[in-house]
Amino acid sequence: MVIPDDALVLALDQGSHASRAVLYDSSGSAVAEARQAVGTRREGNDVVGQDPEELLGTLRNAAIDVCESAVLRGRTVAAAGLATQRSTTLCWKRDDGEALTEALSWQDRRNHAWLARLEPHAALVRRITGLPLSAHYGASKLRWCLDHVPAASRAAAAGELAAGPLSSFLVSRLVEERPCVVDPANASRTLLYDPAALDWSDVLLGLFGLDRAILPACVSTRHDFGRLPVGARRIPLVICTGDQSAAAFAFGRPDPRTALVNLGTGAFVQCVVPEGVPLPDGLLRSVVYADSDETLHAFEGTVNGAGSALDWLRDRVALDVDRALAALPIERVPTEPPLFMNGVGGLGAPYWRPDFPTEFVGPGDDLAQLAAVLESIAFLLCDNLESLQRSAPVERIRIGGGLARSDYLCRTLAEASALAVERHGVTEATARGAAFMAAGCPESWRAERVERVFAPAGDAALEWRRRRWQAEMARRGAVVQALPANRLAPESPPPPVRP
Numbered sequence: 001m002v003i004p005d006d007a008l009v010l011a012l013d014q015g016s017h018a019s020r021a022v023l024y025d026s027s028g029s030a031v032a033e034a035r036q037a038v039g040t041r042r043e044g045n046d047v048v049g050q051d052p053e054e055l056l057g058t059l060r061n062a063a064i065d066v067c068e069s070a071v072l073r074g075r076t077v078a079a080a081g082l083a084t085q086r087s088t089t090l091c092w093k094r095d096d097g098e099a100l101t102e103a104l105s106w107q108d109r110r111n112h113a114w115l116a117r118l119e120p121h122a123a124l125v126r127r128i129t130g131l132p133l134s135a136h137y138g139a140s141k142l143r144w145c146l147d148h149v150p151a152a153s154r155a156a157a158a159g160e161l162a163a164g165p166l167s168s169f170l171v172s173r174l175v176e177e178r179p180c181v182v183d184p185a186n187a188s189r190t191l192l193y194d195p196a197a198l199d200w201s202d203v204l205l206g207l208f209g210l211d212r213a214i215l216p217a218c219v220s221t222r223h224d225f226g227r228l229p230v231g232a233r234r235i236p237l238v239i240c241t242g243d244q245s246a247a248a249f250a251f252g253r254p255d256p257r258t259a260l261v262n263l264g265t266g267a268f269v270q271c272v273v274p275e276g277v278p279l280p281d282g283l284l285r286s287v288v289y290a291d292s293d294e295t296l297h298a299f300e301g302t303v304n305g306a307g308s309a310l311d312w313l314r315d316r317v318a319l320d321v322d323r324a325l326a327a328l329p330i331e332r333v334p335t336e337p338p339l340f341m342n343g344v345g346g347l348g349a350p351y352w353r354p355d356f357p358t359e360f361v362g363p364g365d366d367l368a369q370l371a372a373v374l375e376s377i378a379f380l381l382c383d384n385l386e387s388l389q390r391s392a393p394v395e396r397i398r399i400g401g402g403l404a405r406s407d408y409l410c411r412t413l414a415e416a417s418a419l420a421v422e423r424h425g426v427t428e429a430t431a432r433g434a435a436f437m438a439a440g441c442p443e444s445w446r447a448e449r450v451e452r453v454f455a456p457a458g459d460a461a462l463e464w465r466r467r468r469w470q471a472e473m474a475r476r477g478a479v480v481q482a483l484p485a486n487r488l489a490p491e492s493p494p495p496p497v498r499p
Contacts, residue, residue, distance in 0.1 A: 003439045007078040010066070010228075010235055011435035013428070014059050014084045014170060015243060016040065016050075016105065016265040017307070021062035022431040023071065028445030030428070032072075034065035041102070046110045049102035052090055055166070056173050060230075067230045080228050081239035081438030082174075083246035083430045084167040086189040089138040091145045091152040094162040094180060097173045100151040103166055104144070106189075107265075107304065107345050109135035109354055111144040121207055128194050128201055130285025132352045132481060136304075138165060138190035139208045146210075161214045165190065167240055168216040175226030175237055182216035183223070184287040184295075185242035193218075195287045195297070220291040221245075222437070239438045244268045245288045248298065249433035250400060250426055251448055253441060254288065259385060259394040261413070261421075262429055263403035266345070267306035267377055269384045270298045273392045280387040282350020282480040289437070299392055301384025305344030305358070306403060309373050312344045312358065319366035328371065330407040338362035338369065339469045341476065342376035350387045350480045351473075361472055371408065375462075378412040379469050385417050387480065397421045400429035407454075414454040415462050421454040 003009060005026045013020040017040075022033040036058035041049045067077060087106035092099045104110070112135035118125075122133040131137060142163050145152045155161035162172070165186035172178055187193040187200075192208065192215070194201040199218050205211070219225075225237040247262040248254045254272040261269045272288060279285050280299065288296040305312070314321050343356030360369060388394065397419050403409060404423055414421040426432055426448050436445060 003078045003442065004076065007076040008072070009435045009439045010063065010077050010080040011431040011438065012059055012063060012080060012082045013243065013246075013431045013434065014055055014082070014166070015430070016085055016107075019055065019058035019062050020428065020431055021059070021066045022428060022435065023066050023077070024432070024435040024439070026442070026444060028432070028436065030432070032066045032069040033428070034062040036062050040105065046108065046112065048105035048107040050088070050105055052092075052099040052103045052166070052169060055103060056170060059170065060174070063228070063230045067233060077233060077235045079438045080235045080237045081241070081246070081434035082167065082170065082237060083241050083243045083434040084165070084170060084186065086165070086186055086242035086244065087137050088166040089141040089164065089190070090166060090169055091142070091149065091155070091161060091163040092169050092172070093155055093160055095160060097169070097178065099169065100155060100161075101145045101149050104141040106136055107308065108141065109346060111135050111140040112354055114143065115140040118207065125191060125204065125207075128204060129188065129191055130195060130279060131191060133191070134352060135354065136346070139192050139204070139210070142210060143208055156211070156214060159213070162216065163214045164216045167242070171225055171237070171240055175228050176234070177226035179226060180216045181219045181223070181225065183219065183221050183240040184290040185221065185245035186240075187218055188287045189242065195285065198290055198295070221289045222291045239434060241289070241434065241437070243430045244270060244300065245286065246433035246437065247400065247429040248272065248288050249436045249441070250429035251398060251424065252436070252445070254296070254298070256392065257395045259388065259397045261381060261397055261399045263306055263377075263399065263401035263409070265307040266348070267303035267381055267403070268300060269381055269388065270300040271388055271392050271394055272296055272298045277391050280391045282352070282387050283384065284349060299388055301349035301381070301388065303377060303380040303384070304346055304348045305342040306377050309342055309344040309377065313369065313373050317366040317369060319370060321370060324367060324370050325406050328367070328406070328408045330411050335365060335368045337372040337375060337465070338364040339465065339472055340369070340372040340376040341472060342373070342380060347478060349384050351478045352481045353478055356476065356478060374406060374409045375412050375465065376469070377403070378409055378416050379466055381413060382416045383480070385419070394419070399423050400426055402427055410454045412462065414456045415459045416466055418456045420456070422450050423452045423454070424448040425451045
């Protein structure tokens with residue numbers, strides 16, 4: 001695809017906290033953007049849901065806001081790309097798109113007790129998908145909907161049910177053609193998808209007792225999804241992908257020597273790798289991009305408690321966390337921080353402990369507790385980076401996302417990882433990556449300026465805190481998840497596990 005020089009590209013980013021729309025010109029500069037906040041329903045530690053109509057409505061409104069901005073002045077919006085929360089899952093009616101369930105967030109793990117009965121097949125699941133058996137992913141959420149939401153089970157019995165990633169629901173409602181399709185990045189976060197075949201796995205469908213007929217059809221990342229009506233405009237939607245997969249393209253085609261860290265509600269580290277590189281213990285295999293010509297895979301680590309850990313802290317301290325983040329000294333804090341055992345949302349890669357307790361170890365005032373939370377995010381990212389380095393050595397870290405504005409966090413990550421951390425001017429990495437792909441990955445897009453480099457200089461006090469933190473993690477049973485070499489997955493399909 002060739003985008004005319006005077007045309008614009010629209011990026012749509014539906015995230016946990018907000019729906020965003022950003023217009024980019026032919027040089028890759030953002031020229032207009034709009035954002036609408038979205039709500040989240042939480043019930044205890046396991047239930048996290050969102051209103052799918054709200055997610056859809058705010059995304060539409062954000063698109064209208066940017067496409068009606070003065071910057072357009074008759075210019076063409078040549079293409080659009082959509083990036084969404086991966087692993088967020090729901091059910092809807094195939095004919096009219098009516099949502100039948102709430103959107104079960106990627107943070108939701110309400111069906112983890114049911115999923116535990118599949119533990120004997122965990123090696124099979126990981127062999128096919130590159131993922132651990134976890135309730136954060138879509139399959140157990142779909143199983144929960146069918147077993148506990150009568151409208152979903154009735155629609156399934158009548159042959160009217162569509163179920164799957166949030167991306168598929170949004171596409172089915174956003175574009176005029178109303179397709180029921182799924183891209184590789186979002187499909188690969190369901191525990192039902194075989195990245196080698198780029199299609200649903202019959203073995204995994206049987207394991208979870210799910211019918212292929214309810215799932216969207218698998219298509220490429222770049223696909224003619226249909227025309228997106230925005231006011232009087234009809235914009236071709238040509239890219240659909242997951243948020244982190246889009247973020248990998250925020251600075252151009254991803255470089256295998258660079259670890260990409262995106263800091264939002266969760267924190268994610270990923271690196272594109274060639275075929276055949278062994279998957280490190282505790283990390284995930286992701287499909288970053290796939291079309292008829294190529295498939296790009298990445299190794300990925302995930303930290304559930306990033307922005308969500310700050311939300312957890314906000315509910316417990318009198319401190320204005322947002323102001324304190326900006327004012328926190330880069331080199332030190334007034335008092336020695338405590339250690340923060342960060343199990344917010346469950347302990348993700350490389351440990352995979354959904355029940356890990358969240359608590360401070362040691363005293364500290366509100367500001368010291370904030371520093372401890374930031375340090376825990378950096379320490380968890382470093383644990384993922386150390387696993388990554390065993391199979392895919394990297395030379396630098398490129399950091400983006402809202403929390404990347406924290407100098408304290410960036411410096412801590414550089415010191416703890418012993419790698420230079422490059423912070424660019426891009427904070428909306430997901431939107432820029434989606435737009436770059438929608439524009440056809442043009443070489444004309446300017447390289448984003450490196451705003452600041454945090455180089456490791458050696459901090460003995462921080463290293464001492466990290467060793468203490470690691471010891472406390474181990475004492476609580478946090479060990480890197482490994483699949484023993486002699487745990488071979490069965491060759492014959494396992495029987496479905498029903499409630």
